[in-house]
Amino acid sequence: MTTFTYATILSSLDAKGVRTIALNRPGSLNAMNRALIDDVARAFDDANACPDTKIIVFTGEGRAFCAGDDRREHVHPETEAEARDLVEAIQAATRAITFGAKPVVGAINGWAVGGGFEWAINCDFAIWGESARAFFPEMSLGVFVTGSVTSLLPALVGLQKAREMLYLGERYSAGELKDIGLAWRVVPDAELRQAAQAVAEQLALLPQDAIRRMKHALNASAVCSIEQALKLETEATVAGFLDPETTQRILSFQ
Template sequence: MTSFHYETILSTLEDGGVRIISLNRPGSLNAMNRALIDDVARAFNDANACDATKAIVFTGEGRAFCAGDDRKEHVHPETEAEAHDLVEAIQEATRAITFGAKPVVGAIHGWAVGGGFEWAINCDFPIWSEDARAFFPEIRLGVFVTGAVTSLLPALVGLQKARELLFLGEQHDASALHAMGLAWRVVPANSLRSEAMAVAQQLAGLPQKAMMRMKRALNTSAVNDIERALRFETEATVAGFLAPETTRRLLAFE
């Protein structure tokens, strides 16, 4: 097995060319700090550049996939430059997942909140555990979503349902996400990893160049301009971070 080494990520190449990329901050439910954000981008870029990697399983250690922003380690950007640097780092992780050559099977369990929900949506084949729940808290905090979800969500669930998810920020369980089209499959918690591995192994056995071209073609043509969405999200999120009301709401949020 071939492994890359990161501060907050486990990345291991299993037999058959399936690489498991796992968020590894279980004590904080894999909440996003800057190290995790940067490591996700690095781990996917490394995996996509690795000839031995044929398919990727994206998951999290412990009790959750990713519980969103780490409030205990959150450092609110004080300048436009700081805010832009942080948001662009988040968007770079999405580019690595979405535009990367290798197909990504999500194995989502526990909580997938905010940016964690975005990463689950970025997966090509998101498999959700029956115990999983997800929501977007951003609008109630006065900030904005990232991860190209302003383009991906309407394409996946329709414009009206996307409005509901993003504006109202209500929690949804895996069965509701499956009905919407955000969960490709829903499986029992004890079989999540094995189900994800089985799909990844099937993908790893396909002709690689044809699969890479198919992923690129689908993500380029089936979804409205992802890069334009990423740029708009970055501008909107930076503006939100710099608003005094956002600071107050973020400090009050638990």
């Protein structure tokens, strides 16, 4: 087992070519601060560049996959340049997950909120623990979604359901996400890591060049839509951050 060092992530590579990338801020439910956002992009870039890595398992340590923005460490952008720098960093993580050569198996545990829900959607195969929950609070906060979910979510669940999820911010169980086609599989919580590892090992046995070509081909038809979504989301999120009411909404969010 080979381990890799990041400030906010636990990462290791086993003998079968499965690299685990685990968000490691369990005391904050793996909420997103700038260090975590940058580490996710860096860890996925490193994994995709590593010849010994075949498949990536993406998960979270502790009681949650990722509880969205860390309100305790929230530093609200005061200028357009600061806002744009933050949003581009978030979108860089999505590019590393989505456009990276290696397939990503998600092991989604506990809460997946906002940006954490986006990262779950970015996975190629998302396996959810049965007690997991997810929602998008962005509209209620006056900010916007990122992660290309304005493209990926309608493709997964249909446009009308995507509208419901994004506008209304309702909370969904793993079972409900499975029913609408967003969660690929739902398994008992105690079996989540094992199930993700089994799928990753199954994928690792396949011809890797073929798998990478398949991921590229599946995403290539959607690449223009995904890139356009990332650009539109970036502009909308920057504008949201510059709204003077947004900071108070984020800090008072429950």
